[in-house]
Amino acid sequence: MKVIVCIKQVPESTEVKLDPKSYTLDRSSSKGIINPFDVNAVEEAMRITEKLENVETIVISMGPPSAEEALKEALTYGLNAAYLLSDKAFAGADTLATAYTLAKAIEKIGNYDLILCGKQAIDGDTAQVGPGIAENLNLTQVTNVKKIDFLDEKTLRVESELEDGYKVIEVKLPAVLTVTKEINIPRIPSFKTARLALKKPITKWAAQDLDNIDKSKIGMDGSPTTVIKVETPTIQKNTVFLKGTPSQIASDLIQKLKERYFI
Amino acid sequence: MSIKIIKDKCTGCGICYESCPNDAIEFDENDLPSINENCTLCGICIDQCIEGALKLEKEEKFVKVNVADYRGVWIFVEQNNKTISKVVFELLGAGKTLASKLKVDLAAVLVGDGIRDLTPLLFQYGADKVYLVENTKLRDYRTIPYTNVLEYLVDKYKPEIILFGATKQGRDLAPRLATRLKTGLTADCTGLEIEERNLVQIRPAYGGNIIATIKTQTARPQMASVRPKVFKMPELGLSKDGPLIEETIELEETDKWTKVLEIIREAKKTANLEDAQIIISGGRGLGKPESFKLIEHFANCLNACVGASRAVVDAGWIPHYHQVGQTGKTVQPKVYIACGISGAIQHLIGMKSSDFIIAINKDPEAPIFKVADIGIVGDLFEIIPELIKKLSE
Numbered sequence: 001m002k003v004i005v006c007i008k009q010v011p012e013s014t015e016v017k018l019d020p021k022s023y024t025l026d027r028s029s030s031k032g033i034i035n036p037f038d039v040n041a042v043e044e045a046m047r048i049t050e051k052l053e054n055v056e057t058i059v060i061s062m063g064p065p066s067a068e069e070a071l072k073e074a075l076t077y078g079l080n081a082a083y084l085l086s087d088k089a090f091a092g093a094d095t096l097a098t099a100y101t102l103a104k105a106i107e108k109i110g111n112y113d114l115i116l117c118g119k120q121a122i123d124g125d126t127a128q129v130g131p132g133i134a135e136n137l138n139l140t141q142v143t144n145v146k147k148i149d150f151l152d153e154k155t156l157r158v159e160s161e162l163e164d165g166y167k168v169i170e171v172k173l174p175a176v177l178t179v180t181k182e183i184n185i186p187r188i189p190s191f192k193t194a195r196l197a198l199k200k201p202i203t204k205w206a207a208q209d210l211d212n213i214d215k216s217k218i219g220m221d222g223s224p225t226t227v228i229k230v231e232t233p234t235i236q237k238n239t240v241f242l243k244g245t246p247s248q249i250a251s252d253l254i255q256k257l258k259e260r261y262f263i
Numbered sequence: 264m265s266i267k268i269i270k271d272k273c274t275g276c277g278i279c280y281e282s283c284p285n286d287a288i289e290f291d292e293n294d295l296p297s298i299n300e301n302c303t304l305c306g307i308c309i310d311q312c313i314e315g316a317l318k319l320e321k322e323e324k325f326v327k328v329n330v331a332d333y334r335g336v337w338i339f340v341e342q343n344n345k346t347i348s349k350v351v352f353e354l355l356g357a358g359k360t361l362a363s364k365l366k367v368d369l370a371a372v373l374v375g376d377g378i379r380d381l382t383p384l385l386f387q388y389g390a391d392k393v394y395l396v397e398n399t400k401l402r403d404y405r406t407i408p409y410t411n412v413l414e415y416l417v418d419k420y421k422p423e424i425i426l427f428g429a430t431k432q433g434r435d436l437a438p439r440l441a442t443r444l445k446t447g448l449t450a451d452c453t454g455l456e457i458e459e460r461n462l463v464q465i466r467p468a469y470g471g472n473i474i475a476t477i478k479t480q481t482a483r484p485q486m487a488s489v490r491p492k493v494f495k496m497p498e499l500g501l502s503k504d505g506p507l508i509e510e511t512i513e514l515e516e517t518d519k520w521t522k523v524l525e526i527i528r529e530a531k532k533t534a535n536l537e538d539a540q541i542i543i544s545g546g547r548g549l550g551k552p553e554s555f556k557l558i559e560h561f562a563n564c565l566n567a568c569v570g571a572s573r574a575v576v577d578a579g580w581i582p583h584y585h586q587v588g589q590t591g592k593t594v595q596p597k598v599y600i601a602c603g604i605s606g607a608i609q610h611l612i613g614m615k616s617s618d619f620i621i622a623i624n625k626d627p628e629a630p631i632f633k634v635a636d637i638g639i640v641g642d643l644f645e646i647i648p649e650l651i652k653k654l655s656e
Binding site for chain 2: 092095123130131142144163227229237254
């Protein structure tokens with residue numbers, strides 16, 4: 001069985017690196033990391049190798065050359081091999097072009113049974129590339145998967161999250177699954193697997209290395225959506241600050257809530 | 264295609280360097296910037312540059328269809344077990360505005376089994392017409408057959424815009440369909456407008472640190488998933504009638520369809536955050552997971568729901584369904600009390616529309632105070648117990 005995990009390198013945090021005055025991204029302490037949901041996909045691939053025999057695991061990423069770091073890190077979890085899709089021609093790709101490019105690479109790798117993706121990347125938050133890969137490869141898809149059980153080599157029973165519960169779904173392989181944080185708790189790679197990872201191959205493919213690729217479908221040219229503008233939001237209210245002892249503050253606050261009939 | 268630096272305009276101020284999320288801008292010893300191979304053409308630097316010294320050189324090549332052939336605004340009607348999701352009505356409201364600007368009809372697309380009775384409600388909430396596809400094989404939502412049905416309808420009737428709720432189902436179906444139709448899809452929009460017959464799609468990205476405006480100019484239909492609770496529920500109109508366009512589509516089940524074995528509705532562990540009147544949220548300032556007990560206690564006094572920031576959910580202090588913010592829930596309670604939450608933009612985006620916001624934080628510089636009506640700079644472990652005491656009296 002061959003499991004292919006798709007990962008994305010994202011800025012380390014989208015949460016703390018904001019200059020509170022100018023509201024711009026503070027890049028001073030930044031480095032790329034594997035998108036957190038994709039780490040769950042990597043972990044799930046490793047768990048499959050522990051459940052079944054003869055499982056080959058591959059990790060793939062499209063991105064700038066620096067995305068190689070994310071692939072190296074993914075290999076430390078114990079996956080077998082990595083592929084990096086990097087080419088100026090891929091830059092500016094929206095989700096349609098990204099899914100097409102990844103699908104072309106997966107097609108070239110071939111003989112896949114299961115493709116795992118994180119449910120979404122924390123930078124773009126689109127959750128569109130997984131289903132896009134599935135459509136390009138004409139595969140079945142289940143998104144927001146929080147549990148995978150193998151009924152046999154070709155049949156899975158998975159749990160897919162809903163707003164108010166979950167669905168239990170039977171899926172025939174090959175398939176694309178996107179996984180949530182709930183599916184597992186990723187391991188800390190051991191020193192041994194991390195050292196072994198150094199010897200594992202990272203194959204680099206540019207656009208010309210992919211078979212039958214339609215150049216009008218990749219990068220910005222292949223992207224129907226265009227980002228017209230990007231703004232950093234500014235919010236400012238006239239805040240009334242309550243002062244005094246904790247007891248006074250508490251009384252003032254309750255008073256204000258009562259004045260407005262909130263309580 | 265690349266981002267070009269206009270050297271005459273550049274003052275070497277470094278704002279572009281600060282703004283780049285990909286470390287793609289470098290400065291040489293003469294303080295001149297250059298763009299390296301890490302550039303993903305995201306365009307953030309262009310917006311940030313106050314001198315106008317950056318521009319995107321681009322040729323528009325994505326021409327797939329004659330956009331004038333496509334007319335009308337469609338809303339995909341998500342229904343589960345014959346109950347229409349609330350977001351559908353919000354979309355009918357938003358879609359009505361778009362359709363009037365475009366001077367076209369607003370259509371609801373209803374797909375399922377035994378759901379005919381839902382059509383009057385769609386007309387009442389503003390649909391001008393309803394497309395109906397019924398088939399026993401469409402009883403439970405499944406990606407492939409639903410995609411097949413919508414592909415058939417789009418090919419036949421050619422709408423210019425299709426909106427989906429940005430729900431689990433909507434965000435499973437829309438990308439599959441958009442890929443099939445080879446058109447653009449913008450995820451989780453928080454604003455929609457019309458400009459020269461194009462749909463202007465507004466959405467937060469990078470954890471809400473930026474707001475992007477996106478168009479699909481040369482492909483059709485223009486597709487977007489729209490975040491629930493962003494658009495107001497429209498008023499229920501008088502009952503009216505309109506054209507019901509019914510299609511019978513032959514569907515052949517294959518292995519690719521998946522089998523829905525069971526749907527488990529979990530009893531809510533907390534009241535629904537989205538419907539809460541009062542929310543009390545805790546963040547990293549609580550210091551440790553056990554401190555959520557204090558928040559819960561406080562919430563009980565006010566009959567409120569407990570919310571949380573992404574940081575503490577990521578840290579595993581509290582389950583994800585408490586999360587408020589860009590990747591969590593967008594909430595709009597009457598009162599929102601943020602306790603020990605610094606207020607990353609991604610959190611603010613999810614709660615800033617609350618009617619009355621109270622922030623308790625030790626750090627007077629915390630961004631949460633920018634959106635607060637009432638700010639309390641102090642120790643939440645001193646203030647909340649006082650509040651609990653006084654509220655219990």
